[in-house]
Amino acid sequence: MKNMMKNCFCCTSHDDQEPINTSPQISxxxxxxxxxxxxxxxxxxxxxxxxxxxxxxxxxVYWGRTSKGAELAVKRLxxxxxxAEMEFAVEVEILGRVRHKNLLGLKGFYAGGDERxxxxxxxxxxxxxxxxxxxxxxxxLLDWPRRMSIAVGxxxxxxxxxxxxxxxxxxxxxxxxxxxxDSDFEAKVADFGFAKLIPDGxxxxxxxxxxxxxxxxxxxxxxxxxxxSCDVYSFGILLLEILxxxxxxxxxxxxxxRDIVQWATPFVxxxxxxxxxxxxxxxxxxHKQLKVVVKIAMACTDSSPENRPSMTEVVxxxxxxxxxxISGDLGGGGVLSSxxxxxxxxxxxxxxTRDGKTCFAYVKSCVQDSGSGSVGVNVVITPHxxxxxxxx
Numbered sequence: 481m482k483n484m485m486k487n488c489f490c491c492t493s494h495d496d497q498e499p500i501n502t503s504p505q506i507s508x509x510x511x512x513x514x515x516x517x518x519x520x521x522x523x524x525x526x527x528x529x530x531x532x533x534x535x536x537x538x539x540x541v542y543w544g545r546t547s548k549g550a551e552l553a554v555k556r557l558x559x560x561x562x563x564a565e566m567e568f569a570v571e572v573e574i575l576g577r578v579r580h581k582n583l584l585g586l587k588g589f590y591a592g593g594d595e596r597x598x599x600x601x602x603x604x605x606x607x608x609x610x611x612x613x614x615x616x617x618x619x620x621l622l623d624w625p626r627r628m629s630i631a632v633g634x635x636x637x638x639x640x641x642x643x644x645x646x647x648x649x650x651x652x653x654x655x656x657x658x659x660x661x662d663s664d665f666e667a668k669v670a671d672f673g674f675a676k677l678i679p680d681g682x683x684x685x686x687x688x689x690x691x692x693x694x695x696x697x698x699x700x701x702x703x704x705x706x707x708x709s710c711d712v713y714s715f716g717i718l719l720l721e722i723l724x725x726x727x728x729x730x731x732x733x734x735x736x737x738r739d740i741v742q743w744a745t746p747f748v749x750x751x752x753x754x755x756x757x758x759x760x761x762x763x764x765x766x767h768k769q770l771k772v773v774v775k776i777a778m779a780c781t782d783s784s785p786e787n788r789p790s791m792t793e794v795v796x797x798x799x800x801x802x803x804x805x806i807s808g809d810l811g812g813g814g815v816l817s818s819x820x821x822x823x824x825x826x827x828x829x830x831x832x833t834r835d836g837k838t839c840f841a842y843v844k845s846c847v848q849d850s851g852s853g854s855v856g857v858n859v860v861i862t863p864h865x866x867x868x869x870x871x872x
Contacts, residue, residue: 539558582640587600631719632803654714658671659718698713708790712780715794728740741781744777756770757770
């Protein structure tokens with residue numbers, strides 16, 4: 481088995497065309513179960529269709545129960561080829577590196593013959609996608625507090641990948657179907673098949689584009705430039721989706737496609753934030769929190785990656801604006817509700833006029849002089865220009 485796994489995890493990346501060694505490291509801190517095929521066949525009732533709980537391009541996910549009564553989820557790759565082997569190896573390697581309450585836990589795996597199986601903790605409340613757009617959407621089980629908790633939890637999971645794991649990890653496929661919900665509706669970021677490990681000192685990489693339309697950052701979709709800020713962009717799209725239950729892309733009459741940022745921007749410009757909230761909430765949401773989270777989403781989806789906040793900043797902003805209430809303290813950076821920069825710029829709601837045009841802005845960092853008490857504010861002004869309610 482060990483030799484078989486060693487062969488399985490020495491694959492060639494289609495992105496970089498360089499071999500990587502992703503042999504799993506089993507430790508006392510993170511025990512893996514080396515399942516047998518017989519165990520998983522029995523647990524899933526021979527991968528019966530009634531046990532299927534999800535399906536994608538990679539294959540299918542099945543619910544199962546072990547002989548000891550433990551519930552689990554089993555991802556079964558549909559075909560074994562170089563691409564599938566690589567995604568299997570990457571996902572098991574990534575899951576073996578990470579331990580966080582907002583990341584889906586790895587229980588174990590099986591690799592033998594033509595079978596590649598990954599075993600996860602079972603999430604009884606399925607995916608965020610199911611609740612926003614799927615079969616559970618009509619039940620509206622996601623009230624406002626749950627949505628805010630999911631937003632914060634997902635952000636914390638991503639911040640952990642970007643800033644606490646060594647080497648850092650870029651997920652590359654943040655979307656509603658990859659945020660799973662446990663029995664308490666706690667968010668678990670899942671599916672690391674497209675993830676990239678970023679060595680220390682590397683700010684970005686150029687790779688083959690992978691991910692889902694509607695969530696892809698422009699620089700990644702057009703040029704394959706991937707960095708942590710690509711995940712930040714995808715998370716901004718996810719935030720708007722959580723708030724509104726709108727899909728990231730929608731088709732308008734005439735075949736024109738409109739993304740969720742284009743849809744939300746006119747409401748932001750007109751200070752009509754309540755129109756962004758999911759109608760199924762029937763007005764039962766915190767209006768101040770809605771406004772703050774929309775502003776965070778707009779900062780995350782800036783077209784220029786250098787202007788987007790980091791995920792640690794996003795977590796701080798969300799916690800200040802959602803968990804701890806709306807704070808007027810600028811210390812450490814935060815989303816603007818109003819600002820005054822040397823008495824020359826003053827405008828509420830994150831908009832200011834530059835050269836006669838309306839631009840979006842947010843506070844990147846603040847420093848207070850201990851002597852004079854004055855505050856120096858680093859305001860990031862995005863290159864977006866708002867014309868007729870649309871970011872240009």
